[in-house]
Amino acid sequence: MNAPVKPLTLPKKDRFDIPDGVLYLDGNSLGVLPKGAAERAARTITQEWGGELIKAWNTAGWMALPQVVGDRIASLIGAPEGSVATGDTLSIKVYQAVAAGLKMRPDRKVILSDTGNFPTDLYMVEGLIKTIGKDYELRTVAPEAVADAICEDVAVVMLTQVDYRTGRMHDMAALTKAAHAAGAVMIWDLAHSAGAVPVDLAGCHCEFAVGCSYKYLNGGPGAPAFIYCRPDLVETVEPALAGWLGHDAPFAMEMNYRPAMSTERLRIGTPSIVQLSILDEALNAFEGVTMDEIRAASIRLSERFIQEVEARCPMLVLASPRNPDNRGSQVSFAFENGYEAIQALIARGVIGDFRAPNIMRFGFTPLYLDETDVVKAAEILEGIMASEAWKDPKYAVRARVT
Amino acid sequence: MNAPVKPLTLPKKDRFDIPDGVLYLDGNSLGVLPKGAAERAARTITQEWGGELIKAWNTAGWMALPQVVGDRIASLIGAPEGSVATGDTLSIKVYQAVAAGLKMRPDRKVILSDTGNFPTDLYMVEGLIKTIGKDYELRTVAPEAVADAICEDVAVVMLTQVDYRTGRMHDMAALTKAAHAAGAVMIWDLAHSAGAVPVDLAGCHCEFAVGCSYKYLNGGPGAPAFIYCRPDLVETVEPALAGWLGHDAPFAMEMNYRPAMSTERLRIGTPSIVQLSILDEALNAFEGVTMDEIRAASIRLSERFIQEVEARCPMLVLASPRNPDNRGSQVSFAFENGYEAIQALIARGVIGDFRAPNIMRFGFTPLYLDETDVVKAAEILEGIMASEAWKDPKYAVRARVT
Numbered sequence: 001m002n003a004p005v006k007p008l009t010l011p012k013k014d015r016f017d018i019p020d021g022v023l024y025l026d027g028n029s030l031g032v033l034p035k036g037a038a039e040r041a042a043r044t045i046t047q048e049w050g051g052e053l054i055k056a057w058n059t060a061g062w063m064a065l066p067q068v069v070g071d072r073i074a075s076l077i078g079a080p081e082g083s084v085a086t087g088d089t090l091s092i093k094v095y096q097a098v099a100a101g102l103k104m105r106p107d108r109k110v111i112l113s114d115t116g117n118f119p120t121d122l123y124m125v126e127g128l129i130k131t132i133g134k135d136y137e138l139r140t141v142a143p144e145a146v147a148d149a150i151c152e153d154v155a156v157v158m159l160t161q162v163d164y165r166t167g168r169m170h171d172m173a174a175l176t177k178a179a180h181a182a183g184a185v186m187i188w189d190l191a192h193s194a195g196a197v198p199v200d201l202a203g204c205h206c207e208f209a210v211g212c213s214y215k216y217l218n219g220g221p222g223a224p225a226f227i228y229c230r231p232d233l234v235e236t237v238e239p240a241l242a243g244w245l246g247h248d249a250p251f252a253m254e255m256n257y258r259p260a261m262s263t264e265r266l267r268i269g270t271p272s273i274v275q276l277s278i279l280d281e282a283l284n285a286f287e288g289v290t291m292d293e294i295r296a297a298s299i300r301l302s303e304r305f306i307q308e309v310e311a312r313c314p315m316l317v318l319a320s321p322r323n324p325d326n327r328g329s330q331v332s333f334a335f336e337n338g339y340e341a342i343q344a345l346i347a348r349g350v351i352g353d354f355r356a357p358n359i360m361r362f363g364f365t366p367l368y369l370d371e372t373d374v375v376k377a378a379e380i381l382e383g384i385m386a387s388e389a390w391k392d393p394k395y396a397v398r399a400r401v402t
Numbered sequence: 403m404n405a406p407v408k409p410l411t412l413p414k415k416d417r418f419d420i421p422d423g424v425l426y427l428d429g430n431s432l433g434v435l436p437k438g439a440a441e442r443a444a445r446t447i448t449q450e451w452g453g454e455l456i457k458a459w460n461t462a463g464w465m466a467l468p469q470v471v472g473d474r475i476a477s478l479i480g481a482p483e484g485s486v487a488t489g490d491t492l493s494i495k496v497y498q499a500v501a502a503g504l505k506m507r508p509d510r511k512v513i514l515s516d517t518g519n520f521p522t523d524l525y526m527v528e529g530l531i532k533t534i535g536k537d538y539e540l541r542t543v544a545p546e547a548v549a550d551a552i553c554e555d556v557a558v559v560m561l562t563q564v565d566y567r568t569g570r571m572h573d574m575a576a577l578t579k580a581a582h583a584a585g586a587v588m589i590w591d592l593a594h595s596a597g598a599v600p601v602d603l604a605g606c607h608c609e610f611a612v613g614c615s616y617k618y619l620n621g622g623p624g625a626p627a628f629i630y631c632r633p634d635l636v637e638t639v640e641p642a643l644a645g646w647l648g649h650d651a652p653f654a655m656e657m658n659y660r661p662a663m664s665t666e667r668l669r670i671g672t673p674s675i676v677q678l679s680i681l682d683e684a685l686n687a688f689e690g691v692t693m694d695e696i697r698a699a700s701i702r703l704s705e706r707f708i709q710e711v712e713a714r715c716p717m718l719v720l721a722s723p724r725n726p727d728n729r730g731s732q733v734s735f736a737f738e739n740g741y742e743a744i745q746a747l748i749a750r751g752v753i754g755d756f757r758a759p760n761i762m763r764f765g766f767t768p769l770y771l772d773e774t775d776v777v778k779a780a781e782i783l784e785g786i787m788a789s790e791a792w793k794d795p796k797y798a799v800r801a802r803v804t
Contacts, residue, residue, distance in 0.1 A: 017448075019455075024455060026455065030451075030455060032452075033452035041444070041676065042440055042444060046419075049432075049622055050419045050435035051421055053421070053424070053426060053434060053753060054428045054432045054753060054755060087491075088491070089489075089645070089671025090671055090672075091643070091671035092490070092494065092643065092645075095643060115657065119652075119655050119657065120645050120646035120671065123644040123646055123659035126658070126659045127641055127642050127645075128533075131501055132534055132535065133534065140657070214672065220675075221458070221672070221674075222672055222673050222675040222676060224674075240530075242526055242528055242532075243493035243525060243526060243529075244521050244522035244525055247521070247525065250521075252758060253521050253758050254521060255521065255524060255542070256528070257525035257529065268493045268494060269491025269494060269522065270491055272674045273622075274443065274622060274624060275676055278447070278676065346457070351455060351457070356654060356655050
């Protein structure tokens with residue numbers, strides 16, 4: 001008797017609205033539109049806001065929505081129920097986590113990060129240090145030097161698991177262990193991880209994690225961010241951003257801040273209900289599929305893309321780790337005229353993006369991509385490189401967002 | 403010859419979708435749904451996000467939208483173009499303003515506010531002080547004692563112009579002058595002012611102002627907040643929340659924060675594009691009407707409401723200033739069983755709200771209310787008070803948001 005055939009669960013292209021003729025390899029920047037998102041927003045706006053008005057905070061479940069969505073994100077990143085708060089932007093969540101982390105190690109003054117981290121993470125720490133106005137230091141080392149740089153003057157290690165340019169992936173378990181061995185607090189930024197690679201927050205035992213939801217979670221432009229706090233610590237966290245919706249009793253309108261006895265203390269102000277509703281709808285696409293299945297499919301897609309591009313485009317140099325175990329769900333190639341080449345690709349319906357100084361970036365979202373897409377994208381890229389189509393001056397005009 | 407008859411410009415009920423049978427006196431909590439908002443959101447989601455994907459940041463004007471909306475808000479609060487940044491929540495904007503204000507007066511340690519201020523403003527200052535970890539003091543005095551409490555150890559005076567409970571309105575010009583005479587930085591919270599009363603930020607010369615857009619601006623639940631910085635100061639502001647979209651060149655991905663040379667430095671992370679689009683649409687309702695006209699209509703409505711309620715409901719005690727010059731666009735009555743009375747009112751289609759401990763709160767938005775509405779609301783309130791309908795036990799069940 002044969003083993004039962006596992007039904008094909010990926011991709012789920014029918015769950016998304018992708019324009020005809022577009023091969024979208026930029027889900028690592030902004031995920032595509034999930035079907036149902038527009039209808040959900042319309043319901044939130046017309047029926048709930050329009051029809052229920054202020055009552056909708058109760059009758060339409062708006063008050064609970066940040067926590068509902070937080071729990072759904074938690075299930076994708078190995079975090080227990082109730083441990084993830086949603087809202088604000090990733091920058092704000094970074095600030096909250098680092099400020100709380102520093103409070104946990106009052107005798108230490110160093111925040112350690114790496115030079116591959118996304119700039120806003122570093123900027124937010126700069127702003128925090130200036131605000132505190134004491135002798136804190138943001139120390140950045142090369143990504144591969146992080147493990148050796150964790151020492152006993154480090155208060156907080158703050159890393160983004162997957163490098164936004166190269167896709168290089170840190171070993172969360174090992175680095176968290178190293179941070180804890182040195183007595184440091186560990187903060188992971190999951191911007192390029194959530195919904196893309198399996199994450200085991202509970203298992204790695206880090207203190208905090210943060211992330212955004214408009215990339216692989218497909219929450220749409222400006223979708224809310226999230227923050228995880230290890231449940232055994234949450235009652236010790238002193239929120240730097242002590243907003244009323246993190247208060248234990250927001251509507252008691254007390255004069256003094258008294259934080260909620262849960263992850264809710266990491267909420268701040270009024271949640272962006274329309275964006276949260278869209279995100280809630282977007283998360284439906286993850287139903288019935290495991291992060292391990294997504295990861296396996298992602299590796300198949302990215303391995304195939306590397307193979308095709310290297311065979312077809314000898315002038316492009318792989319900028320991502322070759323070993324898929326060390327790579328997130330994206331593949332990058334270095335090319336001096338990468339900006340122009342990406343514009344030429346976009347003009348031909350293959351949407352990737354460019355990151356300074358010379359990185360052509362391609363994200364692989366197995367929820368809506370298959371190997372045929374990937375091969376076709378490589379073929380079109382080959383055509384551009386072979387014909388030097390990227391030399392057309394029109395592709396050199398720089399828009400603000402690329 | 404007669405003077406030309408001024409066309410009636412208010413109310414503009416046809417610009418809003420208000421449910422049949424509802425008299426909405428809660429625009430000071432959540433404004434009603436402007437017509438066109440759902441269609442605008444649908445366009446942003448389906449055509450822009452769905453159709454343009456990542457390109458929409460340029461092609462659909464998403465990158466510029468925070469500034470476009472900021473300029474529209476600026477025009478309603480007496481601020482020049484380019485002086486208002488939008489995004490995040492009001493709590494975050496309070497933090498930015500106070501942190502920046504303290505940096506401007508490094509030798510002073512007191513933040514002065516009043517006990518009528520909305521709790522989150524006070525909480526955010528508490529959080530900021532704990533983050534700085536030095537001997538700062540949040541000093542709160544009664545609203546009427548603020549002027550006398552401004553002295554030379556005050557670094558920042560932070561006040562909400564219109565009290566969220568009583569509607570009592572501070573004199574912005576006089577208090578700003580007093581703050582400046584004592585060498586303090588002045589921050590105004592316009593949560594209950596923007597779109598409700600004329601504000602002259604440029605004229606009052608305050609350093610900062612902040613506000614939200616889901617009350618009288620009708621931006622919807624979770625609409626973005628705003629912050630004003632006096633243009634001559636903006637280049638000296640050190641952002642505490644130093645996010646990448648406040649960077650002078652966000653897409654250069656530099657390692658170090660270098661703030662934009664404009665109010666844009668008060669932006670932080672990725673803007674909530676769907677909510678911003680809705681707000682942009684909502685602001686259309688302010689076209690063709692001046693804030694002075696809105697104010698005149700607001701006073702007519704609130705004066706009439708006070709007169710009707712006092713004549714009909716002797717057990718309700720006016721909790722707002724009697725002189726309309728000292729009152730924003732709301733009227734509050736104190737009543738021991740105010741919570742239950744508001745629930746009974748809501749059940750009869752008159753939506754006001756309750757604020758602890760005993761305040762029945764009624765907001766007047768002249769864009770969609772007229773005197774007939776106000777008289778009808780007072781009649782229904784009279785019926786409830788006369789019949790003691792509020793004693794029905796079903797009205798005592800407390801929901802989380804009231």
